[in-house]
Amino acid sequence: MTSYILRRLLVAVPTLLALIVLSFLLMEFAPGSPFATERGIPEAVMANLEREYGLDRPLWERMATYVWSVVTQFDFGPSFTFPDRSVNDIIAQGFPVTLTYGFWSFVVAVVVGVTLGAVAAIKHNSALDYAAVGVTVGAQVLPNFVMAPILVLIFTLWLGWLPGGGWRGGQVEYVILPVIALSTSYMASIARITRSSMLDVLNAGFVRTARAKGLPAHRVILRHALKPALLPVVSYLGPAFVGMITGSVVIDVFFSTGGIGQFFVNAALARDYSVILGITILFGALTIFFNLLVDVAYAWIDPKIRY
């Protein structure tokens, strides 16, 4: 097991480094300067600005410094458009918000999705099953950026039950709509995967054996069927996590939560390269780390995998 984790780390670390270097180089190709204004800047001022931000040094030196400070000190440097703030400040301000509703979205997607899928499979071809299939098929075409306006239209503008934006330090009523909007389509996918793999497992020989020896139904399902049925779900958690991280950008922007996605889009529109770079790397690192976690969890659960 340890050697398996080490081998996976051996892949993960270079991937992350490649991502950092690649993003940095991409930024170098960007035409124009982040300091350019419509009226132009005197040359002396520009030279000073470039010295201040270290842009007058050669490319390889800046890249080495950047990679070094990111890797060793988690320091993403200063923001180009907010002179008094560093990228770290921006991340420290926005990330807890995104993390809060992102965590709950993940929990909701997994718990509701697995429950729905498992119940649908156990009550195969019943009204409940058809309802669950209907919900999951419907939710498939409702990605976060479609769910968000629909939810606000219904629960904020028509019913007036919940606020349609803002955060207020994460009070419950401000968190509900973002969580629903972000989790719906993943919940649907998880439910679909659980249902089909549960159906397979319930028809398997070992489940029949368990039933035949007279175990009560709930024990058959919880002790024998659920674990193997969840394997495909576990391997879907990686893509789901990536999707949710990406989706959080829409949620942050649409609900004005003050989360990290809002900074990301504003930085993208203002060409604040260091902020874009920093957030890309942060999310890249999270993605790679989570995929590693999923792979290890999978190897741990699935007895058929030899590592």
Add this chain to the structure above:
Amino acid sequence: MADATIDTAGLPQGKARSLWADARRRFLRNRAAMASAVVLVLVLLFAAFGQYLNQWSNEEIDWEMLGMIPEIGGPSLSNGHYFGVDETGRDLFQRTVQGTRISLAVGIVGALIAVLVGTAYGAVAGYVGGRTDNVMMRFVDLMMSIPYMFVLILLLVIFSRSIVMLFVGIGLISWLDMARIARGQTLSIKNADYVEAARAIGVSGGTIIRRHIVPNLLGVIIVYATLLVPQMIIFESFISFLGLGVQEPSTSWGALINQGAANMRNGTPWMLGFPLFFFVVTLFALFFLGDGLRDALDPKDR
């Protein structure tokens, strides 16, 4: 031996059904898939000929509406604004036609790139095998572990936000899954007897891939390509929803939904409703079509 014939008198008569004829029969019997096909044809017709259906253009501003859009800008048959007007007084029907064209184009181009690049890549990796396969698939793994949406946004910011850049970005990532699927299928095909026979009579590797492997991958590829189209549409709409994709005066479903959502507090729900309707209905139809094709083409799933 030239006059030796096989006696067919005792065998059942009639034309043998090919795999494709079988698939067509199964597909035509699938009501949900057929209904989806009809819906998709209607959407395509809407995109192709919608611009001739009323007297407005997608750029023209209806000055009579300005300032009173929530009151008089709604859908109306009498003034020709079937879907109402958008927040700047342009005809929403024509804007939706324009957005439908771009969104469908993105979906189709993305799926095409995936089919061409992904199939070739996966088939070669799977057929050659060994170290080449290992290196090629590790590269795919590496690409897949990158949060591509952020990298794409980075690209869009750097190389200006244009539709071409959007296509390039989508092309860069859409083929990855397809490559994996094509490789997996190739691995099972390449040990088949007919491939071995071809190899035994000295057919070259490239020809075997073209003549024997790829045609046998087609079923899986068609199914997956159909399911890729909605994914690509969602992908593009996501970026356009954030304002980072297609730029004014061009538009897509995502951009229209975004504008509708931004204006829904002003009492103009049609601006959200119509683009959303087209988005949801088309995606629904594409998913059902993909499912129907899978049931028709995948012999395992019966």
